[in-house]
Amino acid sequence: xxxxxxSNERLRAILESPSYQLAYEDMALLAExxxxxxxxxxxxxxxxxxxxxxxVRSTIVVFGSARVQDSATxxxxxAGLERRQADAPDDPGLxxxxxxxxxxxxxxxxxxxxxxxxxxxxxxxQQAHRCxxxxxxxGGPGIMEAANRGAYDAGARSIGLNITLPHEQDPNPYITPExxxxxxxxxxxxxxxxxxxxxxxxFPGGYGTMDELFEVLTLIQTRKMPRIPVILVxxxxxxxxxxxxYLADEGYIAAGDLALFExxxxxxxxxxxLEQFYRTMxxxxxxxxxxxxxxxxx
Numbered sequence: 001x002x003x004x005x006x007s008n009e010r011l012r013a014i015l016e017s018p019s020y021q022l023a024y025e026d027m028a029l030l031a032e033x034x035x036x037x038x039x040x041x042x043x044x045x046x047x048x049x050x051x052x053x054x055x056v057r058s059t060i061v062v063f064g065s066a067r068v069q070d071s072a073t074x075x076x077x078x079a080g081l082e083r084r085q086a087d088a089p090d091d092p093g094l095x096x097x098x099x100x101x102x103x104x105x106x107x108x109x110x111x112x113x114x115x116x117x118x119x120x121x122x123x124x125x126q127q128a129h130r131c132x133x134x135x136x137x138x139g140g141p142g143i144m145e146a147a148n149r150g151a152y153d154a155g156a157r158s159i160g161l162n163i164t165l166p167h168e169q170d171p172n173p174y175i176t177p178e179x180x181x182x183x184x185x186x187x188x189x190x191x192x193x194x195x196x197x198x199x200x201x202x203f204p205g206g207y208g209t210m211d212e213l214f215e216v217l218t219l220i221q222t223r224k225m226p227r228i229p230v231i232l233v234x235x236x237x238x239x240x241x242x243x244x245x246y247l248a249d250e251g252y253i254a255a256g257d258l259a260l261f262e263x264x265x266x267x268x269x270x271x272x273x274l275e276q277f278y279r280t281m282x283x284x285x286x287x288x289x290x291x292x293x294x295x296x297x298x
Contacts, residue, residue, distance in 0.1 A: 043188040047161075047181045051196065054178060059136045059159065059196045060121055060274075062114060063212050064143025064203030064233075066169075070115075071108040078105055110203045110234060111146040117201065117233075117267035118150025118158065124271070126156040133198060133274075134159060138189075139171045139180065143203045148174035161189050190215065199274050200230045204237040220260055221253075229277035230261040231270050238263060 014020055023029060030039065069077070078101040085094055118135045125133040135151045137144035139160025151158035152174040160175035162182045171180050183189040194216065202213050213232075219225040232238045247253045264270045 040185060040188060043183055043185055044191065047192050048195065050178070050181075051159075054157075055131045056134050056157075056159070056179070057196060058132045058134070058198045060133045060199045060201060061193050061197050062118065062135055062137050062143065062147035062201045062203070063205065063209050064110065064114060064146075065107075065205035065209060066138075066140050066142035066144060067104075067206075068107045068111045068142040068146070068203075069104055070111050070146070071105070074101070074104045074108040077101055107204070111143065113233065113265075113267055114143045114146035114201075114203055115150035115153070117270050118147040119154045120150075120267055120271055121274075122151040122154040122156035122158070126151075126154070131157065134179075136161065136193065136197075137175075138162065138208075139175055139182075140169045141172055143205065145172035145174060148172055151176075161192055163189055194219070194225060197228055199228055199277075201233060201270055202231065203233045204241075217257075217260055221257055227260075227281070229274055231273050232261055232263050233265065233270065235263045235265055 018026065018028065029035065078098070081094065081098050081101050085091070085098060088094055121133050122135060134157055135147050136159035137147045139148075139162035144160070148158045148160060149172070157176040157179060158174070159179040160171050160181065162169060162171045162180070163186065164182065164184050171182075181192070183192075190212070193212070200213075200216050202209060213230075216225075216228075216230060220227055220230070244253070244258055248255050248258055262273050264273060
């Protein structure tokens with residue numbers, strides 16, 4: 001029996017029908033609201049499997065402002081604004097830009113210190129086939145870039161956990177490509193920051209930085225996660241921004257909660273505080289059984 005003349009078109013229509021797609025290849029299906037739990041699970045599983053395959057067992061999380069610039073960039077932008085001001089000395093908008101640019105030059109010290117710390121901690125712990133205390137950031141610019149850049153300077157690995165935003169944020173180029181991740185959900189990203197964390201280093205920042213800091217302090221305070229060292233970098237900034245002593249005096253936190261974090265200004269202080277914490281707590285960062293060779297420098 002000869003097939004009807006329209007059979008080829010019907011077969012093509014069947015093969016091209018969305019219903020004929022394999023379920024895991026159906027992007028429209030996976031994007032439906034009812035499939036959100038499955039998307040959560042995928043964002044939980046994928047990064048963890050990759051970190052395990054790459055031999056990463058312990059990390060140091062570095063948070064801080066995305067708006068801070070490196071010293072050379074900050075000075076260059078300030079110089080450009082100063083040249084513009086010479087031509088328009090009475091421009092009030094330019095005066096505001098100049099004031100902020102001068103602050104950015106001062107804040108660039110935090111960028112350079114984050115870069116130095118990441119280089120030091122990566123050099124120390126990513127050697128002799130170890131992959132301990134791997135720097136992890138939010139993957140964006142500012143302090144995040146500085147920390148990933150410091151690990152890159154050392155020829156070591158670092159992790160970036162980027163997030164989809166209304167105005168897309170590109171990952172900084174210093175993340176190890178095999179350890180660069182992108183998330184849809186803040187909740188899953190937050191989990192991955194802390195699942196392997198052996199320390200939290202927080203540089204000055206805004207809403208996002210404060211959100212991450214207080215979440216970690218709350219998790220430690222309520223014993224929902226193990227105690228890890230939390231180090232606030234930039235005493236002058238933190239003393240002025242948050243009066244923790246006042247919170248304790250008013251009874252909003254216990255006096256003992258003031259011991260959940262330490263202050264530092266320099267990379268050497270941060271490293272010393274990490275060492276002191278693990279000596280005091282009688283913990284040990286154990287060499288991994290599998291080699292972790294740093295990526296080649298380009």
